[in-house]
Amino acid sequence: MKNIIQNINKAFDHRIRLGIMSVLMVNESADFATLKELLGVTDGNLASHAKALEAENYIVVEKQFIGKKPNTSYKATKSGREAFRAHIDALESLIRKS
Amino acid sequence: MENQKYLDDLQDIRNMMNRSTQFLSLSGLAGVMAGIYALIGAWFAARILDYHSGQYVTLESLTFKLILGIAASVLVLSVITALVLSHFKARRRSEQLWNHSSRRLLVNFLIPMTTGGIFTLLLLRHEVYGLIAPVTLIFYGLACVNASKYTMSDVRYLGITIILIGLLCTEFSGYGLLFWALGFGLCHIIYGSIMYFKYDRK
Numbered sequence: 001m002k003n004i005i006q007n008i009n010k011a012f013d014h015r016i017r018l019g020i021m022s023v024l025m026v027n028e029s030a031d032f033a034t035l036k037e038l039l040g041v042t043d044g045n046l047a048s049h050a051k052a053l054e055a056e057n058y059i060v061v062e063k064q065f066i067g068k069k070p071n072t073s074y075k076a077t078k079s080g081r082e083a084f085r086a087h088i089d090a091l092e093s094l095i096r097k098s
Numbered sequence: 099m100e101n102q103k104y105l106d107d108l109q110d111i112r113n114m115m116n117r118s119t120q121f122l123s124l125s126g127l128a129g130v131m132a133g134i135y136a137l138i139g140a141w142f143a144a145r146i147l148d149y150h151s152g153q154y155v156t157l158e159s160l161t162f163k164l165i166l167g168i169a170a171s172v173l174v175l176s177v178i179t180a181l182v183l184s185h186f187k188a189r190r191r192s193e194q195l196w197n198h199s200s201r202r203l204l205v206n207f208l209i210p211m212t213t214g215g216i217f218t219l220l221l222l223r224h225e226v227y228g229l230i231a232p233v234t235l236i237f238y239g240l241a242c243v244n245a246s247k248y249t250m251s252d253v254r255y256l257g258i259t260i261i262l263i264g265l266l267c268t269e270f271s272g273y274g275l276l277f278w279a280l281g282f283g284l285c286h287i288i289y290g291s292i293m294y295f296k297y298d299r300k
Contacts, residue, residue: 022114023115026115092108
């Protein structure tokens with residue numbers, strides 16, 4: 001039991017961070033506007049949660065210009081994918097145990 | 099209690115994964131309407147062919163132009179209906195009609211569809227009229243199968259059914275209009291209703 005709890009990742013223990021990771025698991029990359037629409041959050045909220053995931057090295061941020069408009073897009077890293085997969089497995093086994 | 103939170107988390111994850119890859123605001127009712135337009139169009143085309151029976155249909159003939167006009171009207175009406183009904187459905191689901199997933203759906207639909215369109219034009223140019231009905235059916239079916247990864251799975255079965263009808267149509271040339279009505283008319287009505295009752299009526 002203790003083992004499983006250890007796999008519950010604190011970094012994903014928030015609806016928005018969970019959402020960002022879910023989207024990035026099944027999409028090669030997602031830009032800021034797309035994530036905002038999907039998650040239904042404000043700019044500031046999304047930016048701060050994305051920063052938290054970036055600090056853990058779970059996602060990478062790519063900034064570039066499309067024409068004159070700045071475009072920010074996010075990608076899940078290999079370690080981010082592994083950590084998220086472990087997190088889902090942990091959630092599942094916790095539910096199955098009880 | 100803790101358990102409920104984990105269940106909600108898993109539900110959220112699944113929801114986000116689906117919503118970010120699939121466009122689920124596609125209207126089933128629009129499919130039914132497209133099928134009805136196609137049946138009406140086929141009925142008019144059959145009347146015209148009866149009326150001009152015995153004549154050789156060429157590219158310049160009135161018969162051909164009229165039938166082309168009917169086909170184009172059916173197509174335009176269907177596209178407009180699909181856009182309008184999907185727009186309303188998207189609004190109900192507080193989603194946008196033109197977003198990341200609908201764009202992906204459209205692009206993947208249009209690749210086989212445009213190929214089929216160009217191929218049909220080339221067949222017309224080479225006067226291979228007998229193959230036009232099966233080719234349009236088969237390419238439309240392939241377009242549906244290809245697009246189905248980005249929307250409801252029912253579209254996949256619609257595509258497969260239309261491909262089969264297209265292949266049958268190749269064997270029974272001369273009944274092109276009948277197979278067209280079957281594929282574009284009846285199949286759309288059947289699968290459109292299934293989708294309507296499964297997803298829209300809530």
